[in-house]
Amino acid sequence: MTGPDVCQSDPGSWLLDRIDAREHSLTCQIEQTQAEIDTLTARLGELSEAIEHLRISRKILISLAEEGPVPAEPVAPPPALPDHPAYQQILTVFGEADGSLRARDLALAMDLPLMQNNIQNVRAKLKRLASRGILVETEPGLFTQPRP
Structure with a gap:
């Protein structure tokens, strides 16, 4: 018995085998898609952190620019050497x-x-x-x- 004869002898088990195969294929696709989502989520987190660091740097630079130059600490003159x-x-x-x-x-x-x-x-x-x-x-x- 080949192809059509098997389908006619037990059509229910043939359909169940096809459903199992389709379910297995979809499960594999779900796992692959979830792995891609996890990778993209991690990359999104890295990019978000990098942009946050840039924003903080910008705020600090603007704040420092608004403060103006820091007055230099007075430097003590070197000790005077006697004339002799x-x-x-x-x-x-x-x-x-x-x-x-x-x-x-x-x-x-x-x-x-x-x-x-x-x-x-x-x-x-x-x-x-x-x-x-x-x-x-x-x-x-x-x-x-x-x-x-």
Whole structure:
């Protein structure tokens, strides 16, 4: 028995098989469509978030533009270096030094005779530079340039 004979022997089961096949096909289409909807919904959420960020940025920029420029904080002038050329010579030695120096080391670097009077004069200049913030006395008698 082939084609037409099967239909004539049991037409109800043939119709039920066709309905089952159609139901299966529609179920697959529903699942595919739902997957596409989920993908598009996620993309819509991403686009909505991106446009919201742009709107917030626009509001902030407009707000900042309406406020006008922010006044600059006053910058403290650099400490004034005393007029005597020895101070410039001291700072030159510190610029070439790798670390902290004592008055005796500085006197040697400045080619001064190592006499008590010369060392005391250099120490006094170092103390004056430290009091103006140009140098820092890290421990008693040890001076260095401040770090920015």
